[in-house]
Amino acid sequence: MDSLGFKHHDHSTCISGGVAAVIQSCKEAGLQFTPVRKRVLELLLERHRAVGAYEILDTLREEGLGSQPPVAYRALDFLVKHGFAHKIERLNAFIACAHPGDNHSPAFLICRSCDAVAETATVAAGGRLGQAAEETGFTIERTVLEAEGVCPNCQGKPE
Amino acid sequence: MDSLGFKHHDHSTCISGGVAAVIQSCKEAGLQFTPVRKRVLELLLERHRAVGAYEILDTLREEGLGSQPPVAYRALDFLVKHGFAHKIERLNAFIACAHPGDNHSPAFLICRSCDAVAETATVAAGGRLGQAAEETGFTIERTVLEAEGVCPNCQGKPE
DNA sequence: GCGCGACACGTTATACAATAACACAGGTGC
DNA sequence: GCACCTGTGTTATTGTATAACGTGTCGCGC
Numbered sequence: 001m002d003s004l005g006f007k008h009h010d011h012s013t014c015i016s017g018g019v020a021a022v023i024q025s026c027k028e029a030g031l032q033f034t035p036v037r038k039r040v041l042e043l044l045l046e047r048h049r050a051v052g053a054y055e056i057l058d059t060l061r062e063e064g065l066g067s068q069p070p071v072a073y074r075a076l077d078f079l080v081k082h083g084f085a086h087k088i089e090r091l092n093a094f095i096a097c098a099h100p101g102d103n104h105s106p107a108f109l110i111c112r113s114c115d116a117v118a119e120t121a122t123v124a125a126g127g128r129l130g131q132a133a134e135e136t137g138f139t140i141e142r143t144v145l146e147a148e149g150v151c152p153n154c155q156g157k158p159e
Numbered sequence: 160m161d162s163l164g165f166k167h168h169d170h171s172t173c174i175s176g177g178v179a180a181v182i183q184s185c186k187e188a189g190l191q192f193t194p195v196r197k198r199v200l201e202l203l204l205e206r207h208r209a210v211g212a213y214e215i216l217d218t219l220r221e222e223g224l225g226s227q228p229p230v231a232y233r234a235l236d237f238l239v240k241h242g243f244a245h246k247i248e249r250l251n252a253f254i255a256c257a258h259p260g261d262n263h264s265p266a267f268l269i270c271r272s273c274d275a276v277a278e279t280a281t282v283a284a285g286g287r288l289g290q291a292a293e294e295t296g297f298t299i300e301r302t303v304l305e306a307e308g309v310c311p312n313c314q315g316k317p318e
Numbered sequence: 319g320c321g322c323g324a325c326a327c328g329t330t331a332t333a334c335a336a337t338a339a340c341a342c343a344g345g346t347g348c
Numbered sequence: 349g350c351a352c353c354t355g356t357g358t359t360a361t362t363g364t365a366t367a368a369c370g371t372g373t374c375g376c377g378c
Binding site: 212213 | 363364365366367
Binding site for chain 2: 141145
């Protein structure tokens with residue numbers, strides 16, 4: 001299951017590629033890509049689905065990289081803040097960004113059967129909602145757009 | 160601040176009206192609108208903003224209607240399940256529905272300054288996201304659409 | 319009346335999510 | 349050296365949510 005379109009793919013390349021892209025972005029932006037931050041990003045890329053902060057933390061603990069919640073949350077906050085990962089509000093969980101580097105406003109398709117998450121792009125403050133906001137004088141700064149349903153691989157499977 | 164459009168309005172009528180509409184809906188659907196459920200709905204309507212489950216619970220406890228988390232969560236689940244209230248995923252909080260009875264897919268404008276929440280309607284699986292879902296064979300069952308920003312009443316206020 | 323299932327509620331305990339607050343360690347610039 | 353900044357380590361606490369099990373009540377068929 002692919003975070004992009006639920007398709008199979010070569011997983012090792014998308015981990016190494018993801019890490020490489022972020023290293024490059026950090027270098028350009030003068031950000032510190034520390035071991036903890038790198039490892040957390042790798043974990044998100046490996047899992048390739050939404051992962052809870054405490055699942056991350058458990059792995060960090062096993063590997064001796066930090067054992068307390070703030071360690072995981074600080075790394076996740078860094079990744080989210082700079083667009084290398086996203087938080088899935090519906091699941092209170094995190095996922096690696098499928099297009100690191102791009103400045104984008106993401107939307108997600110979440111499979112309630114297998115927990116796979118696909119990321120797609122949206123128009124920033126799109127359509128009806130943007131229109132409604134404009135009419136009332138509301139200034140949109142950030143949008144959360146998450147659709148829950150069943151992915152193609154899980155169609156027809158027992159519930 | 161109004162949940163509909165951040166405007167002032169007669170609050171007592173929108174509480175009584177909201178409760179009456181839900182009573183009617185429950186009667187038609189054969190649902191039990193019990194004292195706890197009614198009180199929770201009233202609390203949501205009174206507050207007229209997103210309310211955390213534990214804030215609800217505190218009030219229930221004061222009034223002797225139940226003191227443990229499941230009591231509040233069960234009432235909230237009932238209201239959400241039948242469309243009488245919505246969960247704001249971004250805030251982990253709940254709000255009374257502005258259009259009870261309608262079968263709708265809501266969207267929200269959330270003010271990060273005053274916490275007011277406005278509900279608007281969306282096209283069910285609208286625009287780009289629906290298109291992306293269709294292309295990959297994903298079946299959308301529910302969408303979360305929440306925009307965070309600054310409401311007209313808070314524009315220009317100190318942060 | 320009695321047994322039965324369905325549903326709501328009560329209670330205990332626990333898991334998962336998130337942050338506050340403070341200490342320390344390593345670089346950088348002066 | 350020293351002030352400063354950033355990142356990490358640690359303790360403690362708060363907030364959000366659910367599992368699991370027990371109790372009460374109502375309506376229904378017998």
